[in-house]
Every structure is written in structure tokens, then in C-alpha cells.
Amino acid sequence: MSTRVLIADDDEDIRAFLEVTLNLEGFEVSAARDGVETLELATSQSPDVVVLDVMMPRLDGLEVLRRLRSDTRTSHLPVLLLTARAQRTDAITGLDAGADDYVTKPFDAEELLARLRSALRRAETQRTRNPLTGLPGNESILSDLTQRLERDEPFALLYVDLDQFKPFNDHYGFLRGDEALRSLGTLLQEARNELDDPTAFVGHVGGDDFVMICHPDDAEAAASAICERFDTLAPSFYDPADREAGAIEVADRRGVPQSFELLSLSIGIATTDGRVFEHHGEVVTTATEMKRYAKSRGGSGSTYAFDRRSPNGGVGLEIEVDLP
Numbered sequence: 001m002s003t004r005v006l007i008a009d010d011d012e013d014i015r016a017f018l019e020v021t022l023n024l025e026g027f028e029v030s031a032a033r034d035g036v037e038t039l040e041l042a043t044s045q046s047p048d049v050v051v052l053d054v055m056m057p058r059l060d061g062l063e064v065l066r067r068l069r070s071d072t073r074t075s076h077l078p079v080l081l082l083t084a085r086a087q088r089t090d091a092i093t094g095l096d097a098g099a100d101d102y103v104t105k106p107f108d109a110e111e112l113l114a115r116l117r118s119a120l121r122r123a124e125t126q127r128t129r130n131p132l133t134g135l136p137g138n139e140s141i142l143s144d145l146t147q148r149l150e151r152d153e154p155f156a157l158l159y160v161d162l163d164q165f166k167p168f169n170d171h172y173g174f175l176r177g178d179e180a181l182r183s184l185g186t187l188l189q190e191a192r193n194e195l196d197d198p199t200a201f202v203g204h205v206g207g208d209d210f211v212m213i214c215h216p217d218d219a220e221a222a223a224s225a226i227c228e229r230f231d232t233l234a235p236s237f238y239d240p241a242d243r244e245a246g247a248i249e250v251a252d253r254r255g256v257p258q259s260f261e262l263l264s265l266s267i268g269i270a271t272t273d274g275r276v277f278e279h280h281g282e283v284v285t286t287a288t289e290m291k292r293y294a295k296s297r298g299g300s301g302s303t304y305a306f307d308r309r310s311p312n313g314g315v316g317l318e319i320e321v322d323l324p
Contacts, residue, residue: 073200145280266294268291
């Protein structure tokens with residue numbers, strides 16, 4: 001998969017030069033002409049890195065940088081600033097605000113490429129991202145939960161599990177399995193982006209387990225929409241004959257053929273509404289319980305379970321997925 005670069009500059013000649021230079025190096029490029037458009041593309045296209053001019057109309061680059069860093073959807077992105085030589089103090093301000101590096105205009109293409117690749121390498125080292133989906137991993141998920149708990153901020157955790165994935169992966173092979181996981185990650189990101197909530201978060205625990213964190217008021221509608229969309233999408237992962245049959249046959253460990261329905265989701269929802277959590281592990285435990293309950297209901301298609309118990313009801317179950 002090509003590395004996605006968002007370039008933001010109001011100078012048409014510089015945008016054209018950067019597009020050609022980066023395309024020739026194998027990057028996938030999108031371009032913005034001002035600060036507002038930069039923020040829109042950064043949230044809608046999920047680039048891997050942003051090359052950001054300091055002087056731009058509507059919103060300048062430094063304000064764009066601050067907003068990128070304050071939005072959980074974009075806070076992880078490496079940002080490379082472009083500045084004129086006379087704006088060196090702006091570059092220093094930008095570094096203090098969270099930029100990863102800067103290049104002064106006029107710039108040498110080889111230097112820019114070297115700094116861009118260096119910023120990408122540092123970003124991969126410094127943050128946990130799932131290598132398959134590019135989504136934040138366990139460390140980022142737990143950090144987000146911890147910060148919300150410390151701020152006493154209302155939130156809901158949606159624990160999303162892909163059912164029947166192992167037989168699907170065994171039947172079609174890991175390449176088809178990886179594509180199904182990437183598609184689910186994209187679906188979750190699209191659902192998150194449709195929420196009127198810049199703090200909403202999507203992460204990939206690993207394997208076929210994902211999470212979404214959002215405001216409690218949005219949780220049930222989001223879960224319902226995710227289930228409906230995935231059930232529409234799931235048949236496209238299968239060969240025509242299997243799609244028509246609505247199932248695949250996969251041999252168990254004893255070599256006996258077993259029938260497995262099409263991929264579906266089980267979603268468990270834990271929320272701070274009516275319940276006080278002291279630690280992120282309690283939130284994960286509750287969402288895991290609800291996910292197991294959703295899975296136990298049986299039937300075809302995706303489903304979700306919402307924790308509506310009183311604060312004193314029930315004993316927590318062991319966490320199914322190892323989150324450090």
C-alpha cells in the first residue's frame with residue numbers, strides 16, 4: 001500500500017512540484033490550497049503524513065497544526081512544515097507546537113524527501129499502529145481510555161469482534177482475510193467520521209478485534225449503523241457460489257466438514273452513563289462481557305449488546321483479549 005501524503009500550500013507551482021516529485025517516488029498525493037481544506041482532507045482521507053506550509057489563507061499552518069494535534073483523528077500524524085527563510089521563528093514555534101520537522105523555501109527535493117522519510121520512520125517508532133490497518137494499537141487505545149477517565153469525561157467503548165473469521169481465513173487464505181480486516185477498519189473509520197464528535201476514536205486491538213470510543217449518546221446508533229453496513233458489505237468478501245449458499249464448508253481439526261455462516265460482527269458496549277469506572281481495565285472487562293453476550297445470542301447477522309446494568313450489578317469476567 002502506498003504511503004499517503006497530504007501537501008498543503010497556497011502556491012500552485014509549489015503544489016504541482018511537490019505532487020510530481022512525490023508521485024515519482026511512489027507516494028500517493030492529495031493537495032490542499034488553504035488551512036480549512038487541509039483540516040477537511042486530513043480527517044476525511046486519513047493521510048500518513050502532512051507537508052504543511054506555514055503561510056496559508058483562511059487558517060495559517062501553525063493554527064492548522066494546533067488543530068491537528070488536538071483532534072484524536074489526526075493527532076498521531078507526522079507533520080513537516082514548509083517555511084520561508086524569513087519565517088524561521090515560525091518554524092521553531094511549529095516545532096514547539098508538535099511539528100516533526102521543517103524545511104525552508106526554496107528547498108531541495110532530495111532534502112525534503114529525506115526529511116519526509118525520516119519523519120515517517122520516527123512516527124512508526126514512537127506510536128503504536130497496527131501494521132495491517134494503520135489504526136492506533138493497544139497502547140494508544142489504553143492511553144485514550146485513561147485520559148478520558150482522568151478528565152472524568154463521559155464516553156462509551158464499543159468492542160467490535162469479527163465472527164467466523166478463522167474459518168474464513170482458513171478457507172480463502174490470509175490475503176483475503178487481511179482484506180476483510182482492512183475493509184472493517186475502513187468501515188469503522190467512516191462511521192466515526194460521520195459522528196459530530198472530533199474526539200471519537202477508532203483502534204485495532206489486533207487480529208479481528210477493534211474498538212470505537214465515542215460519546216455515550218452516539219454509541220447505540222453507531223453500533224446499529226456499523227452492524228447494518230457490515231452485513232451489507234460481508235457478502236462481497238465471498239466467491240459467488242459461497243455467497244449464494246450463505247455459508248462455507250471448512251474441515252475441523254478431525255477433518256470433518258463444518259458449515260460456517262458469512263462473516264458478521266458482535267459488538268459489546270460499555271458506557272460511563274450510570275456506571276463509574278476507576279481503571280481502563282474495568283471498561284474493557286465490561287465491554288468484553290457485553291461482546292460475549294452479543295455473540296451468545298446466536299442467529300445470523302451482526303448484533304450488539306449494551307451494558308444497562310446498575311453500578312452494583314454483576315461480577316466482571318476475565319478479559320478475553322490481552323490488553324497490556
